[in-house]
Amino acid sequence: xxxxxxxxxxxxxxxxxxxxxxxxxxxxxxxxxxxxxxxxxxxxxxxxxxxxxxxxxxxxxxxxxxxxxxxxxxxxxxxxxxxxxxxxxxxxxxxxxxxxxxxxxxxxxxxxxxxxxxxxxxxxxxxxxxxxxxxxxxxxxxxxxxxxxxxxxxxx
Numbered sequence: 001x002x003x004x005x006x007x008x009x010x011x012x013x014x015x016x017x018x019x020x021x022x023x024x025x026x027x028x029x030x031x032x033x034x035x036x037x038x039x040x041x042x043x044x045x046x047x048x049x050x051x052x053x054x055x056x057x058x059x060x061x062x063x064x065x066x067x068x069x070x071x072x073x074x075x076x077x078x079x080x081x082x083x084x085x086x087x088x089x090x091x092x093x094x095x096x097x098x099x100x101x102x103x104x105x106x107x108x109x110x111x112x113x114x115x116x117x118x119x120x121x122x123x124x125x126x127x128x129x130x131x132x133x134x135x136x137x138x139x140x141x142x143x144x145x146x147x148x149x150x151x152x153x154x155x156x
Contacts, residue, residue: 002029005041013044021120027152037088047099065100066119068126069093094123117154
């Protein structure tokens with residue numbers, strides 16, 4: 001089972017949107033054959049808030065649409081987090097700019113809910129270890145993302 005904790009820092013995300021994301025990520029977890037108790041958080045924020053985080057943690061002083069912080073991913077100098085029997089596996093945090101999601105939905109000519117679902121799934125796949133640092137990784141990640149969106153019925 002996947003437990004999602006939502007934090008709406010912009011007070012612009014309704015229960016319909018949260019329910020869509022929950023159903024989509026539960027579907028994705030099934031498609032990815034994830035088992036056990038899983039947790040993650042999703043924070044909705046503004047462009048200026050995500051820009052600050054992007055600058056601080058990624059060295060990019062610009063807003064972006066989604067940032068993921070995978071708890072199971074370690075970088076140099078960090079201590080690996082081990083699973084504890086009987087405790088949920090905490091995947092990490094997904095940050096989504098609502099401002100950018102709205103802009104991109106208009107730009108790409110599709111519904112806001114499709115865009116916010118796409119961003120949540122994109123962040124979720126990052127938490128699972130998918131990436132797009134090179135062409136092969138990008139093809140794998142975006143291919144998987146499109147398969148999940150299509151099987152869920154959230155296509156462009």
